[in-house]
Amino acid sequence: MTGALALAVLFLLLAIGAPVGLAMLGAGILGLWMIGGSGMVMGILQNAPLSTVSSYELITIPMFLLMAEFVLLSGVADSLFRATAALVGRIPGGLGMATALAGAGFGAICGTSTASAATLSSTSLPAMLKLGYEPKMAAGVVAISGTLAMLIPPSVALVIYGLLAEVNIGALLIGGIIPGILVTMTIMLTVFLLAWRHPERAPRSPAVSWREKIELLRVVGPMLLLLTLVTGVIYSGIATPTEASALGAFGAFVLAITHGQATPAKLGHSVLRAVQGTCMIAFILLGASIFGYFFTLTRLTQDLVGWVGAMEVSRWVIIAIILAGYIVLGAFMDQIAILVLTVPVVLPLIKSLGFDPLWFGIIKIVTAEVGMITPPIGLNCYIVARYSGRPVGEVFQGTLPHFVAHLVTIAILVAWPSIILWLPAQMGR
Amino acid sequence: MLTVLKIPIEITERLMNSICSVLIFLIMVIVTADVLMRYIFTSPLSWSYDMIGMYLMPGLFFLIMSKAYISGSHVNVDVISARFPRRLHDFSEILIASIGTLAFALIAIAGAERGWDGFLADEVLAGSIPWPTWPAPLLVALGSSLIAARFLLSGIAHAQALALGSPVDSALTVAATHAKEGFE
Amino acid sequence: QQITLRVADTFPNGHTIHENATKLFMTEVTRLTNGQVTFQHFPAEQIGKAKDLLALTQAGVTDIGLVVPAYTSDKMPLSAVADLPGAFTSNCQGTLAMETLLAPGGVLRTREWDVLQLHPLFSYILAPYQMVVSSSKPVKALADVEGLKIRSVGGPLDLAVHSVKAVPVRMSPAEIYESMSRGTIDGALLAMQSVVSYDLTKLIRAGTIDENFGTIFSTYAMSERNWRKLPTNVQAAITTAGSTITHESCKRFEASEQTAMKAAQAAGMTAITFNDGDRAKLHGALLNIRRDWAKDLDRRGKPGTEVLDAFAAALGN
Numbered sequence: 001m002t003g004a005l006a007l008a009v010l011f012l013l014l015a016i017g018a019p020v021g022l023a024m025l026g027a028g029i030l031g032l033w034m035i036g037g038s039g040m041v042m043g044i045l046q047n048a049p050l051s052t053v054s055s056y057e058l059i060t061i062p063m064f065l066l067m068a069e070f071v072l073l074s075g076v077a078d079s080l081f082r083a084t085a086a087l088v089g090r091i092p093g094g095l096g097m098a099t100a101l102a103g104a105g106f107g108a109i110c111g112t113s114t115a116s117a118a119t120l121s122s123t124s125l126p127a128m129l130k131l132g133y134e135p136k137m138a139a140g141v142v143a144i145s146g147t148l149a150m151l152i153p154p155s156v157a158l159v160i161y162g163l164l165a166e167v168n169i170g171a172l173l174i175g176g177i178i179p180g181i182l183v184t185m186t187i188m189l190t191v192f193l194l195a196w197r198h199p200e201r202a203p204r205s206p207a208v209s210w211r212e213k214i215e216l217l218r219v220v221g222p223m224l225l226l227l228t229l230v231t232g233v234i235y236s237g238i239a240t241p242t243e244a245s246a247l248g249a250f251g252a253f254v255l256a257i258t259h260g261q262a263t264p265a266k267l268g269h270s271v272l273r274a275v276q277g278t279c280m281i282a283f284i285l286l287g288a289s290i291f292g293y294f295f296t297l298t299r300l301t302q303d304l305v306g307w308v309g310a311m312e313v314s315r316w317v318i319i320a321i322i323l324a325g326y327i328v329l330g331a332f333m334d335q336i337a338i339l340v341l342t343v344p345v346v347l348p349l350i351k352s353l354g355f356d357p358l359w360f361g362i363i364k365i366v367t368a369e370v371g372m373i374t375p376p377i378g379l380n381c382y383i384v385a386r387y388s389g390r391p392v393g394e395v396f397q398g399t400l401p402h403f404v405a406h407l408v409t410i411a412i413l414v415a416w417p418s419i420i421l422w423l424p425a426q427m428g429r
Numbered sequence: 430m431l432t433v434l435k436i437p438i439e440i441t442e443r444l445m446n447s448i449c450s451v452l453i454f455l456i457m458v459i460v461t462a463d464v465l466m467r468y469i470f471t472s473p474l475s476w477s478y479d480m481i482g483m484y485l486m487p488g489l490f491f492l493i494m495s496k497a498y499i500s501g502s503h504v505n506v507d508v509i510s511a512r513f514p515r516r517l518h519d520f521s522e523i524l525i526a527s528i529g530t531l532a533f534a535l536i537a538i539a540g541a542e543r544g545w546d547g548f549l550a551d552e553v554l555a556g557s558i559p560w561p562t563w564p565a566p567l568l569v570a571l572g573s574s575l576i577a578a579r580f581l582l583s584g585i586a587h588a589q590a591l592a593l594g595s596p597v598d599s600a601l602t603v604a605a606t607h608a609k610e611g612f613e
Numbered sequence: 614q615q616i617t618l619r620v621a622d623t624f625p626n627g628h629t630i631h632e633n634a635t636k637l638f639m640t641e642v643t644r645l646t647n648g649q650v651t652f653q654h655f656p657a658e659q660i661g662k663a664k665d666l667l668a669l670t671q672a673g674v675t676d677i678g679l680v681v682p683a684y685t686s687d688k689m690p691l692s693a694v695a696d697l698p699g700a701f702t703s704n705c706q707g708t709l710a711m712e713t714l715l716a717p718g719g720v721l722r723t724r725e726w727d728v729l730q731l732h733p734l735f736s737y738i739l740a741p742y743q744m745v746v747s748s749s750k751p752v753k754a755l756a757d758v759e760g761l762k763i764r765s766v767g768g769p770l771d772l773a774v775h776s777v778k779a780v781p782v783r784m785s786p787a788e789i790y791e792s793m794s795r796g797t798i799d800g801a802l803l804a805m806q807s808v809v810s811y812d813l814t815k816l817i818r819a820g821t822i823d824e825n826f827g828t829i830f831s832t833y834a835m836s837e838r839n840w841r842k843l844p845t846n847v848q849a850a851i852t853t854a855g856s857t858i859t860h861e862s863c864k865r866f867e868a869s870e871q872t873a874m875k876a877a878q879a880a881g882m883t884a885i886t887f888n889d890g891d892r893a894k895l896h897g898a899l900l901n902i903r904r905d906w907a908k909d910l911d912r913r914g915k916p917g918t919e920v921l922d923a924f925a926a927a928l929g930n
C-alpha cells in the first residue's frame with residue numbers, strides 16, 4: 001500500500017513536470033516517512049546525499065564531461081570528418097557513411113552522444129547538404145551517428161550503468177567497443193542501401209587527390225593522443241580506468257589550447273557546462289538513492305523478482321518484454337533518468353534469469369541510442385534540428401530507417417551474447 | 430519586493446560558479462599530477478584520494494546545484510505539463526517548489542547538524558593526514574540551503590501570480606524547462 | 614510477540630562472511646528464540662555504504678548494521694586498535710581480545726560504544742593482512758620491498774606500507790585485478806581469502822605468510838535504543854548467539870585463510886620469510902606505528918595508550 005502510494009506520487013510529480021531527481025527525492029522522502037517516521041527520514045538524509053557524491057571513483061563523470069567540452073572546443077572534429085570523407089566519399093552514400101565513421105571516431109574520444117551530435121551537425125551536415133543530399137536523409141544519419149558516442153568508450157552512460165549495476169566499469173567500457181563497431185557498420189550499411197536504391201537522395205562527392213588525403217592524416221595525431229590518454233594508459237598500466245578519465249580531460253584541454261580558438265571566456269564556459277552537467281547527473285543519482293532506500297526497505301524489488309521468477313515463461317520472452325519496454329520509455333524519457341529509475345529494479349531480475357549484467361548493460365545502452373532518436377523526446381534529433389535550422393519532424397523522419405536497423409542489431413546482440421562478452425573476457429575477467 | 434530577495438541568492442550563486450569551475454579543474458590537474466608522480470617518480474600524491482573524494486566532489490556537486498537548476502540543466506518530462514493552462518501550470522509549480530523547499534531544507538538541516546556535531550567533537554580521519562570529516566556535510570548544508578531558498582522564491586512568485594491572475598515573473602521561477610542539451 | 618529485525622551489511626550475497634558469520638548468527642537467534650525472532654537481510658550496500666552504516670544503525674534505519682571502525686575512524690578512532698599492524702598473527706587471538714574490550718565494562722565499550730549508544734552483537738576479523746607482490750622483481754629481504762607500489766586502504770595500513778619504505782596507492786577493489794595485471798601497482802595488502810576471491814592468485818608471485826600488516830576489524834551492532842526495546846529473553850538469546858558466532862567464525866576464518874594461503878602457494882606464490890634482522894626491524898617499525906597511534910590519540914584527549922595497553926594485555930602479550 002505504502003509502495004503504491006509513493007509510486008503514484010512519483011508519477012504524478014513526473015507528469016506535472018518536476019525534474020526526475022526531485023520527483024524521486026520527494027516521493028522517496030514521503031515513502032520513508034510512512035515506513036519509519038521522521039527518525040528514519042533524517043537518519044537517511046544525514047548520510048545518503050553526501051554519500052552519493054563523496055566518492056573518488058565518481059570523478060569519471062565530471063572528467064568525461066569536461067573532456068567532451070574541451071574536444072568540442074579544440075575543433076578536432078572538423079578535421080576528423082574531412083579525413084573520413086576523403087576516404088569513403090566516392091562510394092554511394094559516401095558522405096553519409098563518412099558521417100557514421102566520424103561519429104565512431106569522435107565517439108572514441110568523447111563520452112556524450114549529444115556533444116557528438118552537436119559536432120556532427122556543425123561539420124558533416126552542412127557538407128552533405130552542400131553536395132545536394134536530401135535534408136531528411138542527411139539529418140537522420142547525423143542524429144543516429146551522434147549516438148555512437150554513448151556506446152564506444154569513453155561513455156558517461158556506461159559509467160552510470162556501471163555505478164548503478166555495480167559492474168566493473170573498465171570491463172563495461174571495453175565491452176562497448178565491438179558492439180560500437182557493429183552499430184557503426186549497421187549505420188553505414190543502412191546509408192549505403194538507401195543511397196543505392198535512390199541515388200538522387202545522396203549524390204556522390206568529387207574525387208579527392210592522394211596528396212590531399214595524406215594532408216588530412218594530420219588529424220590522426222590529436223586523435224591518437226586522446227585515444228592513448230583514455231584507453232592506452234589503462235592497457236599499459238600507467239593509470240586505472242578512473243584516473244584515465246582525468247588524463248583524457250587534461251589531454252583534451254591541451255588540444256583545446258593548442259589547436260582551437262580557446263579564449264579564457266570560451267574555456268570558462270566549457271568548464272561551467274561540464275560542472276552543471278555533473279550536477280544534473282548527480283542530482284538524479286541523489287534522488288535515486290533516496291527513492292532506492294524506500295524501494296529496498298519495502299522489499300518491492302525482491303517481490304517483483306520472485307513474482308516474475310514464478311511465471312512459467314521463457315526468459316527470452318521476459319527479456320524481449322523488458323527491451324520493448326525500454327524502447328517505449330526511451331521515446332518519452334531522458335536516458336539517464338531511465339537508467340536510474342529502472343536499473344535497480346530490472347537488474348536483480350536480469351541476474352535471477354541468468355543473464356550477464358555486463359551484457360545487459362551494453363544492450364541497454366543500444367536501446368538508449370534508439371531512445372535518442374525516437375519522438376517525442378529524442379534529444380539528438382532536437383540538437384540536429386537546432387544546429388541545422390531544419391524542422392524536427394524532418395529529422396525524426398530521416399532517422400526512421402536507422403531505427404529499424406537498430407532493432408535488428410539489438411536482436412543480433414541478444415541472440416549472440418559473445419559479441420559483447422568476448423573482448424572483456426580477453427581482459428582476464 | 431521578491432526581486433530584492435533574489436539579489437543575495439544570485440550573488441552567492443555567482444560565487445559558487447567560480448568555486449566549482451576551480452574545483453573541477455583542480456580534480457583534473459591533481460589526478461593527472463598524481464598519475465605522473467606515481468608513474469615517473471614512484472611517489473604519488475598521498476593526499477589526493479581522500480581530498481578529492483571527501484571535499485572536492487561534494488563541493489563540486491552541492492555548491493553548483495542551485496545555479497545548475499535555474500540554468501535548466503535538470504531533466505524533466507514535460508510532454509504533459511507543456512500543455513497545461515496557465516493557472517494549472519502555476520499550481521503545479523507551487524507544488525514542485527514546496528517539495529523542493531521542504532526536501533532541501535531537510536537535507537540542509539541534516540547536513541548542518543552532522544557537520545556541527547562533528548566540528549564540536551573534532552572528528553578527524555585516522556591515518557597519515559588527519560582530515561577533518563565535518564566540512565563535507567557543511568558543504569551539503571550550504572548548497573542545499575541555497576537551492577531551498579531558490580525553490581521558496583519560485584513558489585512565492587507562482588503563488589503571487591496565481592492570486593493576482595497575472596503571468597509569473599520568469600526571473601523568479603526555477604521551472605526547469607526540458608533540457609535543451611543532455612549529458613548522455 | 615513476533616519480531617522481525619533488519620540486518621544490513623555491504624557484502625554481496627553469498628560472501629564468505631555471510632556464510633561463516635552473518636547467516637549463522639541469524640539462524641542461531643531464530644533457533645534460540647524458537648522462531649520468535651526472524652530477520653530480513655539487506656546485503657550488498659542496499660541500506661548504505663560501509664562508512665554510513667554506523668550512523669544508519671544509530672538512527673534505526675536498520676536494526677542491526679555492520680559497523681567497521683576503520684571506515685568511520687572519525688567517530689570511533691579507539692576501536693581501530695585491532696586494525697593496527699603487528700600486534701597479533703592468530704585471528705582468534707585478535708578477535709577474542711577485542712571481545713574482552715567490547716564486553717560490558719570493557720575499556721572500548723565504555724569509552725566509545727556506550728558514548729555512541731551502540732550495542733555490539735558479534736565481531737570478526739577476516740585475517741591479518743599479508744603483503745602480496747605481483748611485480749617480477751624478486752622479494753627476499755625487506756630492502757626488496759622498498760619503492761614498490763602497494764595498494765592499501767588508507768589509515769594504519771598506509772602507515773604500515775610507509776614503514777617498509779614502499780608506496781601506498783589507493784583504488785577501489787574493483788580496479789585491483791587490472792591494475793596488478795598491468796603493473797599500475799606492484800602489490801597489495803590483503804587477506805589471502807581476498808587474494809583468492811579477487812582471482813589474483815595467478816598474478817601474485819610472492820607474499821608474506823605470517824606477518825600482520827594491519828587488518829579490518831568489524832562488528833555487527835544495534836543501537837542501544839532498539840536494543841532496550843527487545844524483550845529480555847530475546848536479548849539473552851542474541852547475546853548468547855553473538856558470543857557463539859564470534860568464537861565459531863574466528864576459527865572458520867582462520868581455517869579458510871590457511872586454505873587460501875595453500876591455494877595461493879600452489880598457484881605459484883613464493884613465501885616471503887624475512888631473516889631475523891629484517892624481522893626485528895619490521896616488527897620494531899610496526900610497534901612504532903602502534904605507539905604513535907596511541908600518543909596521537911592521547912594528545913587529542915582520547916585514551917589511546919590505555920586502549921593499546923588493554924589490547925596488548927587481552928592478547929596475553
Ligand code: NA
Pocket residue numbers: 106107108109110111112148149150151152153154155
Ligand atoms: Na564515447
Ligand code: NA
Pocket residue numbers: 330331332333370371372373374375376377378379
Ligand atoms: Na526518445
